[in-house]
Amino acid sequence: MQDFKRTKLETSYNSQRTDDFSIINGPTDTIKQSDKKFDEQASETSEYQENKSSSFKQPLPIIQQNIEKSEYESQIVENLGDSYPGSEIKALIEQKKQRDHKPIQLNIMVVGQSGLGKSTFIDVLLKKKLGTSQIIRDSTLQIQAIQGSINVNDFTLNIKFIDTPGFRHQYSLRQWLKLLSRYIKTQFNCYQQRQNLQYESKEKFQQLSQQDLDERVHVCFYFFSGPRIQTEDLQALKKISALVNVIPILAKGDSYTKNEIIQLKQQFNDLINEYHIDLFKCQCNNNLNEKSQFGSTPPFVIISSIEQFQIGNHLVYGRKFPWGICDIFNPQHSDLVILYKSLIGHYCLELIRLTDFLYNNQIQKQKQKLKMKQQNLNWLTNLLSQLFNL
Ligand SMILES: Nc1nc2c(ncn2[C@@H]2O[C@H](COP(=O)(O)OP(=O)(O)OP(=O)(O)O)[C@@H](O)[C@H]2O)c(=O)[nH]1
Numbered sequence: 233m234q235d236f237k238r239t240k241l242e243t244s245y246n247s248q249r250t251d252d253f254s255i256i257n258g259p260t261d262t263i264k265q266s267d268k269k270f271d272e273q274a275s276e277t278s279e280y281q282e283n284k285s286s287s288f289k290q291p292l293p294i295i296q297q298n299i300e301k302s303e304y305e306s307q308i309v310e311n312l313g314d315s316y317p318g319s320e321i322k323a324l325i326e327q328k329k330q331r332d333h334k335p336i337q338l339n340i341m342v343v344g345q346s347g348l349g350k351s352t353f354i355d356v357l358l359k360k361k362l363g364t365s366q367i368i369r370d371s372t373l374q375i376q377a378i379q380g381s382i383n384v385n386d387f388t389l390n391i392k393f394i395d396t397p398g399f400r401h402q403y404s405l406r407q408w409l410k411l412l413s414r415y416i417k418t419q420f421n422c423y424q425q426r427q428n429l430q431y432e433s434k435e436k437f438q439q440l441s442q443q444d445l446d447e448r449v450h451v452c453f454y455f456f457s458g459p460r461i462q463t464e465d466l467q468a469l470k471k472i473s474a475l476v477n478v479i480p481i482l483a484k485g486d487s488y489t490k491n492e493i494i495q496l497k498q499q500f501n502d503l504i505n506e507y508h509i510d511l512f513k514c515q516c517n518n519n520l521n522e523k524s525q526f527g528s529t530p531p532f533v534i535i536s537s538i539e540q541f542q543i544g545n546h547l548v549y550g551r552k553f554p555w556g557i558c559d560i561f562n563p564q565h566s567d568l569v570i571l572y573k574s575l576i577g578h579y580c581l582e583l584i585r586l587t588d589f590l591y592n593n594q595i596q597k598q599k600q601k602l603k604m605k606q607q608n609l610n611w612l613t614n615l616l617s618q619l620f621n622l
């Protein structure tokens with residue numbers, strides 16, 4: 233209270249002292265006491281009154297006391313009148329933790345020709361990795377989403393699989409691409425609407441900004457097959473990769489020899505470069521110590537199955553052949569584990585980050601389109617009104 237009555241000059245004097253005292257690195261209480269004592273002594277002398285302005289330029293009588301660390305800390309605790317750190321800091325730390333532990337939402341879409349094992353791929357991952365009960369489906373007729381989640385301590389990863397019908401049987405490539413683009417754009421629009429809605433009022437912002445909902449497609453697994461890379465696949469990849477992140481999958485890996493797989497992967501990558509198809513760059517500074525047995529990744533060679541077989545003491549998901557059983561989670565047999573580990577451990581956040589870019593791109597394009605439409609409409613209105621006046 234005493235400090236508030238000080239004159240401007242005294243305040244600057246005080247602040248000078250505070251600066252100097254910071255050198256002491258001692259307890260605040262000691263500083264205050266010495267400060268007060270100094271003030272009392274000084275105010276008794278007339279020079280102090282007369283030479284206030286010059287006195288703060290003088291070296292200050294710093295009272296240095298050696299205080300044991302524990303004694304110093306206990307004084308602080310006493311002064312705060314609370315435990316240390318205070319309950320308010322604990323509450324802040326807790327809030328920060330909660331924000332940092334916001335669930336991550338990853339939306340994965342699987343696309344490609346009909347019958348390549350897209351739904352089976354989702355089923356097995358849901359069952360094996362996300363503990364969701366298996367969903368048995370026939371050929372997929374419409375787009376459907378299935379949600380699973382991984383919870384470890386305070387951390388939650390929500391994975392939404394978006395299963396789509398394949399092209400060839402029910403849909404021509406053109407119809408199919410239209411269906412997919414419409415879905416992806418609708419998800420962007422839903423996201424945009426909520427983004428806009430949250431800025432309508434403070435209340436909505438508080439409500440919505442914390443939910444961290446995200447329905448955008450973060451990655452699209454494009455399933456293709458051999459024995460050659462088909463033009464339809466290249467056309468589809470070109471179109472889809474302009475809208476979302478794409479990771480290519482060589483499906484039904486059990487249908488090829490190791491050499492065929494290596495050649496197919498090579499052929500695929502050559503064509504992707506030739507046609508400037510912009511797929512997701514699957515780089516990872518990989519400490520998983522796992523490398524594909526089948527040449528470069530991407531594309532990842534995948535075998536899917538929901539059937540389980542006994543191998544020794546283990547039950548494995550696999551496919552049975554007269555010459556043996558392939559274990560789909562064995563890196564010697566397929567890239568499924570490498571894909572899954574890289575996806576979660578390395579690509580996940582980058583995919584979400586890149587989705588922001590693709591989303592903004594799309595929104596800008598839509599705005600531009602709308603502007604052009606409006607300009608054309610204005611031009612037509614002007615023309616009609618001129619004709620009418622004539
Ligand atoms: N050999 C082999 N067969 C597979 C594999 N994955 C799935 N299949 C089989 O292929 C058939 C079609 O599988 P689905 O998962 O329904 O294929 P899909 O791509 O979802 O098909 P649509 O929904 O029609 O587009 C089923 O009989 C599966 O058991 C695989 O990796 N290897």
Ligand SMILES: [Mg+2]
Nearest residue numbers: 350351371372
């Ligand atoms: Mg399906």
